[in-house]
Amino acid sequence: MNVVIAAKKTTLTAGAKRRLLKNNLAGYAFIAPWLFGLLAFTSIPMLYSLYLSFTKYDALGAPVWTGVQNYVTMFQDATFWQSVGVTFKYVFILVPLRLATALGVAMILATKHRGIGLYRTVYYIPSLLGGSVAIAIIWAQLFGSQGAINGMLSQLLGRTVNFNWVGERSSALYSLILLGCWHFGSSMLIFISGLKQIPQNYYEAALIDGASAPQRFFRITLPMLSPVIFFNLVMGIITAFKSFSESLIITDGGPLNSTMLFALYIYKQGFSYFKMGYACAMSWVLLMIIAVFSIFIFGSSTGWVHYEE
Amino acid sequence: MKKLMAVLLTVAMLLSLSAAALADEPMRMCWWGSESSNKIYLGVMDMFVEATGIDVEPEYYSWDDYWTKMNTLAAGHDLPDSLRMDYQYIKSYVEKGLLMDLTPLVESGAIDVSDVPESVLSGGMINGGLYGINAGSNGLCMVTNRKLVEDAGMEVPTNEMTWDEFEQWVLEFHEKTGKFGFDMEGLDFGSFRIIAREHGGELYNADQTAAGFDTQVLVDYFASVKRMHDAGAIQNVAETTVDVGKENYFFSKGEAAAIWTTTDSSTTFAKLLKDNYGLLSYTVYPGAAATKAMYVKPSQFMSIAATSENVDAAVAYINYWTNDEACNLFIAGRRGVPISPKMADIVGASLDDISGNMFAYMSVLNEYSSKLNDPEPTCHGELAKEFENAQASVLFGEATPEAAAESFVAFINNALNN
Numbered sequence: 001m002n003v004v005i006a007a008k009k010t011t012l013t014a015g016a017k018r019r020l021l022k023n024n025l026a027g028y029a030f031i032a033p034w035l036f037g038l039l040a041f042t043s044i045p046m047l048y049s050l051y052l053s054f055t056k057y058d059a060l061g062a063p064v065w066t067g068v069q070n071y072v073t074m075f076q077d078a079t080f081w082q083s084v085g086v087t088f089k090y091v092f093i094l095v096p097l098r099l100a101t102a103l104g105v106a107m108i109l110a111t112k113h114r115g116i117g118l119y120r121t122v123y124y125i126p127s128l129l130g131g132s133v134a135i136a137i138i139w140a141q142l143f144g145s146q147g148a149i150n151g152m153l154s155q156l157l158g159r160t161v162n163f164n165w166v167g168e169r170s171s172a173l174y175s176l177i178l179l180g181c182w183h184f185g186s187s188m189l190i191f192i193s194g195l196k197q198i199p200q201n202y203y204e205a206a207l208i209d210g211a212s213a214p215q216r217f218f219r220i221t222l223p224m225l226s227p228v229i230f231f232n233l234v235m236g237i238i239t240a241f242k243s244f245s246e247s248l249i250i251t252d253g254g255p256l257n258s259t260m261l262f263a264l265y266i267y268k269q270g271f272s273y274f275k276m277g278y279a280c281a282m283s284w285v286l287l288m289i290i291a292v293f294s295i296f297i298f299g300s301s302t303g304w305v306h307y308e309e
Numbered sequence: 310m311k312k313l314m315a316v317l318l319t320v321a322m323l324l325s326l327s328a329a330a331l332a333d334e335p336m337r338m339c340w341w342g343s344e345s346s347n348k349i350y351l352g353v354m355d356m357f358v359e360a361t362g363i364d365v366e367p368e369y370y371s372w373d374d375y376w377t378k379m380n381t382l383a384a385g386h387d388l389p390d391s392l393r394m395d396y397q398y399i400k401s402y403v404e405k406g407l408l409m410d411l412t413p414l415v416e417s418g419a420i421d422v423s424d425v426p427e428s429v430l431s432g433g434m435i436n437g438g439l440y441g442i443n444a445g446s447n448g449l450c451m452v453t454n455r456k457l458v459e460d461a462g463m464e465v466p467t468n469e470m471t472w473d474e475f476e477q478w479v480l481e482f483h484e485k486t487g488k489f490g491f492d493m494e495g496l497d498f499g500s501f502r503i504i505a506r507e508h509g510g511e512l513y514n515a516d517q518t519a520a521g522f523d524t525q526v527l528v529d530y531f532a533s534v535k536r537m538h539d540a541g542a543i544q545n546v547a548e549t550t551v552d553v554g555k556e557n558y559f560f561s562k563g564e565a566a567a568i569w570t571t572t573d574s575s576t577t578f579a580k581l582l583k584d585n586y587g588l589l590s591y592t593v594y595p596g597a598a599a600t601k602a603m604y605v606k607p608s609q610f611m612s613i614a615a616t617s618e619n620v621d622a623a624v625a626y627i628n629y630w631t632n633d634e635a636c637n638l639f640i641a642g643r644r645g646v647p648i649s650p651k652m653a654d655i656v657g658a659s660l661d662d663i664s665g666n667m668f669a670y671m672s673v674l675n676e677y678s679s680k681l682n683d684p685e686p687t688c689h690g691e692l693a694k695e696f697e698n699a700q701a702s703v704l705f706g707e708a709t710p711e712a713a714a715e716s717f718v719a720f721i722n723n724a725l726n727n
Contacts, residue, residue, distance in 0.1 A: 140551040167547030273691040
């Protein structure tokens with residue numbers, strides 16, 4: 001990061017530029033295989049999808065140029081707007097919740113205990129399970145009208161609860177958010193390694209000065225951890241916007257499109273309804289949304305992310 | 310470990326390369342299927358290879374992957390010689406010129422369907438050509454758990470039951486037992502098609518430019534389902550959001566008296582009901598008898614790619630599937646009732662109670678069936694999903710039957726014209 005900023009700020013002489021290029025050339029040679037893959041398997045398909053987004057294309061015949069028609073259709077498509085709303089709600093509730101959970105568990109698991117490796121593994125397992133069919137069935141069982149959650153609530157409240165948490169519009173999205181939250185494993189691992197990087201003597205000094213636990217957390221842990229939080233936040237937002245399999249498998253976008261996440265809607269248009277052109281156009285809108293949020297977070301980062309000098 | 314993997318992969322690749330180089334152009338064959346269906350296809354394939362000496366190279370996928378793969382292959386003009394088609398997609402494939410017209414092959418007798426009734430073959434007729442041979446016939450049915458109904462002191466529905474009688478029957482069963490009179494998992498766009506046909510309509514008009522039924526028919530249907538739903542005589546609509554699989558349907562658990570399903574799935578339900586199997590009562594949909602609103606539908610089609618260079622082998626496979634006794638006894642009706650009446654008789658005589666029960670219903674079904682319109686338009690899948698949403702919005706109390714029906718009809722008309 002520092003190097004990049006320095007390079008931007010200084011004006012280089014011609015000789016220094018040539019030396020820099022020569023140094024970089026070796027680097028480019030090393031990443032050439034990756035670069036080839038990026039061009040052939042990512043960039044070209046991406047550009048092709050940009051082209052397709054201006055066409056009517058059903059994946060069987062040849063694409064027909066329709067100009068901005070797909071983008072116009074999108075603005076008139078009620079389900080599109082609903083899916084945008086659902087996705088924003090999903091992202092803005094899920095990401096903070098998942099980060100807080102991951103950080104909380106990481107703080108417990110960063111301490112030294114017997115068998116800590118086992119615990120770290122166990123808490124990572126949900127992330128490996130992802131949005132599989134087995135999880136969908138479990139979720140439907142847990143949160144269904146006859147499920148375990150209602151069983152517990154009935155015991156606590158002393159009366160029969162048979163609310164279908166995954167089936168009702170008011171709660172279906174929250175049950176998916178809870179599932180996403182349960183997948184805190186990879187953020188947690190990154191937090192653990194971040195926590196271990198914080199020099200222990202800061203805490204020792206703070207203890208001697210009589211700092212309380214909340215003070216140590218807010219004055220030392222959080223600022224020292226901010227680059228890691230920053231990374232997890234950006235990654236979390238990007239993956240949350242792209243979330244797809246949970247809602248596909250568990251609710252299939254229902255009830256009444258209340259869990260129709262943006263990526264699921266793209267999939268449905270493209271692969272279920274064969275409107276590839278329309279699906280491509282929506283993918284580009286999704287890319288724009290993610291880009292805007294990433295730029296915003298990067299822009300704000302100078303205010304709250306602290307790098308150790 | 311990594312090194313070992315690399316070596317193994319290289320060896321595997323070399324082996325497959327040399328294998329491909331040795332054989333002379335095996336027939337490429339593709340299908341979709343679950344694990345149990347794959348066993349059927351692979352079994353038939355082995356028998357076919359043994360009987361004819363024709364080499365076959367199979368590829369098979371799940372339903373979704375199959376269509377993704379076929380679309381990709383079609384784009385590369387590389388469709389397999391022999392492939393399976395579904396009612397939902399065959400028309401768009403034909404219109405893209407991807408499938409071979411089988412009419413000349415049938416006329417020359419190369420494909421032997423001489424004893425198959427015209428009406429059974431007509432499903433594969435599109436724009437005047439024959440593009441797929443029916444792999445077995447399927448139909449819709451209402452199955453009723455005879456034991457549950459008799460325990461409640463009621464009688465199972467008859468074929469002549471009207472819709473109003475059906476609604477009363479469902480409500481009465483619920484009042485007497487507290488269980489559901491009907492499992493609404495089967496209430497979908499395909500079922501509504503029968504109701505549209507009962508009123509002289511269809512889902513779409515003849516040239517597929519607009520809805521083919523009167524809006525009032527849909528209003529009445531929504532209103533009736535809502536009455537049963539609000540009385541608690543069918544499950545809450547929230548219970549149908551998650552697809553929990555047939556094993557967990559209320560009907561399969563003996564908590565609902567009846568369900569609408571397809572004939573091939575009905576045997577699954579019979580097996581899931583364990584000690585109640587064989588007790589299932591088969592009838593046509595309520596109200597369908599008077600107008601012959603039911604239909605018999607090809608379970609799937611056997612088609613040949615327009616680009617195929619191995620037509621003889623693909624033809625031989627169609628003949629083997631359709632007319633070979635050993636093959637049909639092995640399939641045992643698991644892909645629908647054989648289209649050749651001779652084979653249907655042989656298979657029907659060999660079956661256990663569950664499948665025999667279903668086979669017996671197929672002849673009843675034929676009596677109450679009439680011709681099915683053209684295969685569905687490309688947007689059918691999207692409309693089916695929208696139908697579910699419209700029905701759910703009525704049952705969730707979000708829209709009146711009138712409003713939901715009107716906006717759904719508008720949605721159909723809009724989708725068909727885009």
